[in-house]
Amino acid sequence: MFERFTDRSRLVVKGAQDLANEMGHKHVGTEHLLLAILALGGGIAHDVLRAQGLDAQKIRAAVACPPTLDAHALESIGIDLNVVRAKIEETFGPGALDEDVPHEERHGLLRKRYLGGRFTPRAKVVLELSLREALALKHKHIGTEHILLGLLREGKGLAAKLLADAGLDFADLRAKTIAAIPKAHKEN
Template sequence: MFERFTTEARQLVVLAQQEARELKHPSIGTEHLLLALLDSGSGGAHVILREAGLTRERVVADINRLVRPESVPLGDGDAAALEAIGIDLDAVREKVEEIFGPGALRPPQPEQRQGWLRRKVVGDHRPFSFRAKKVLELSLREAVVLKHRFIGPEHILLGLLREGSGLAAKILSEEGLDFTVLRRQAVAALDKAA
């Protein structure tokens, strides 16, 4: 499938990997694909999302709000109990991250192993989540339906919209974006480029 990716789509996948790494997430999710689509190198998809009012900063804020570190043992109930005795849990988290850096409260990630012989993952590679793989598969299907011999960033946007259940779809929905309108714009951008 990747042989059909345009240079821009390949760069988008690389950027998604970088976004996952920067956010210290163990895998590439739909949210990282969405962040990569907001990069100016993503052509028409970038323009569509920016014109819809989406910015990288807003998406990162939404991701941070929606993805709570699994390792932080204190939840909302704990925050309320601590607040009752005068301790603001969010302020404590912010101060710790200000001093020690983002993700300071997360324990070290266990060593990742993969493959038949359980070989160690080399470097800083992040695997694709199930939903991100589905988005890429759906981008291929969108290209086939549109009778395109290539997969560009707009096809990946179409795949992301069609998948509709991942964190990226949740963010787009919460931001009030209409999937039908975005889809129509992405198809129009592809028709214009062809």
């Protein structure tokens, strides 16, 4: 499949891996793909996202610092996080709540561990969907626009949440991405 990727879309995939490593994340998720599109600069996906006002620094901050539970707020309602953590580790083993396990992989009673800088199942689905998007548009290549369309079509990963939190409408973003393709091809 990667033989169909353009040089720029390969840079996005490699950039997602590099960003995950740089941020100390043990997985490469949809959020890293989105951030790599924005960080790379140029390309249809980048241009469409920037035109919608998506800010790379805000996305990076959200990916680097996911929301955490406020221990004091929980204590005020009688929940002691240290007791909860101890009970979970007693049941599921030490490190069951460590942040190197992506949220997307914590199902199944926390049994799955994600090792190395690998792609999460959702990120893999996005890359597969980028191929389907290219085929549906009768394109012989997979560009950054197809990766963005794959992110939108998957619609459940952290990247989708970040896009929704930024107030972007997926149908509108999809339409704008598809509309930008012929324009970009005429300029090249």
